[in-house]
Amino acid sequence: MSTATHTDLMATLREAAQAALAVLPLSAPGTITDVVGVAQAPDLGDEGTAVSASFSGAASGRVTVIVGEETLNTLLMSPEGALDPVDALRPALETVVVSLGQCALEPGVEGDPADALRAIDGGAVALVGAGGETLALIGLTLSATAVAAAAAAATATASAQATAAAAAVGAQSSGGPRRTMDLLRDVQMDVTVELGRTHMTVQDLLALTPGSVVELDRAAGSPADILVNGQLIARGEVVVVDEDYAIRITEIVTPGTEAGA
Structure with a gap:
């Protein structure tokens, strides 16, 4: 070949x-x-x-x-x-x-x-x-x-x-x-909600203390990403249900459009 x-x-x-x-x-x-x-x-x-x-x-x-x-x-x-x-x-x-x-x-x-x-x-x-x-x-x-x-x-x-x-x-x-x-219906899958990401140097990481603010790469109010086994499947907004955080689905991600906002 x-x-x-x-x-x-x-x-x-x-x-x-x-x-x-x-x-x-x-x-x-x-x-x-x-x-x-x-x-x-x-x-x-x-x-x-x-x-x-x-x-x-x-x-x-x-x-x-x-x-x-x-x-x-x-x-x-x-x-x-x-x-x-x-x-x-x-x-x-x-x-x-x-x-x-x-x-x-x-x-x-x-x-x-x-x-x-x-x-x-x-x-x-x-x-x-x-x-x-x-x-x-x-x-x-x-x-x-x-x-x-x-x-x-x-x-x-x-x-x-x-x-x-x-x-x-x-x-x-x-x-x-x-x-x-x-x-496979009862096989456990890891679901992750991601608010945003950032890059930091080792020096910045070592300087973190209680009260430090880490700025993410996403504007306030932007939808959070919902990932299953590391794959983006949907986006949604964070809400509170009975004093616990939850996520309300606002968009199902179509394959091939994952990079869209």
């Missing part, structure tokens, strides 16, 4: 993996920290697991999701009982494949993480991390003729793909996705 073609694959995977974060049942909020070649993928240890599936259609290849021990334990200790990793991770596999166009995804197969990475040799891997730790890997390999076309299609139809991805996750196909989402 040429350097240019591999670059296209990595760009395609980064965008697809970003969409897959919304349905990836992580043990903590995660972000896409990097996209690397398979040979540079970190080892998540022997206690994790991998789910892989081949696909064909507008593009053909193989997609893999590997989770570490903490995320696997989250699935195994669900309030409804142990979740099958194949079922729990299939929505993420589907979301990646939907971003490539009209493709048929074969049933997922659980296996050893190292073996799963070897099976996508020549592909790319998106690293999903939090707090400096890699929580999961999303791997993708495409046939050489499909890489450039998939990258162009992903860029041109990002908004439509995100909508299709949500529909695919909710659709009942092969008896998997609908059942999977039912199983």
Whole structure:
């Protein structure tokens, strides 16, 4: 695979993996920290697991999701009982494949993480991390003729793909996705309300004392961001309910418009 073609694959995977974060049942909020070649993928240890599936259609290849021990334990200790990793991770596999166009995804197969990475040799891997730790890997390999076309299609139809991805996750196909989402209903997700951000030097941090005022990058009265597992999903205004802080939803964020005010 040429350097240019591999670059296209990595760009395609980064965008697809970003969409897959919304349905990836992580043990903590995660972000896409990097996209690397398979040979540079970190080892998540022997206690994790991998789910892989081949696909064909507008593009053909193989997609893999590997989770570490903490995320696997989250699935195994669900309030409804142990979740099958194949079922729990299939929505993420589907979301990646939907971003490539009209493709048929074969049933997922659980296996050893190292073996799963070897099976996508020549592909790319998106690293999903939090707090400096890699929580999961999303791997993708495409046939050489499909890489450039998939990258162009992903860029041109990002908004439509995100909508299709949500529909695919909710659709009942092969008896998997609908059942999977039912199983995941009681899985705990971290919801964060963010008023604003700022950058500070170490010197300024060390100078903080009770009573110090830290100015944020958002005007007074601006809506707060609502994030689920680190992904922006809505905005709202802070209110008080029974002496507790709460958030009133004022806007649902449409995929692809996250940077809007």
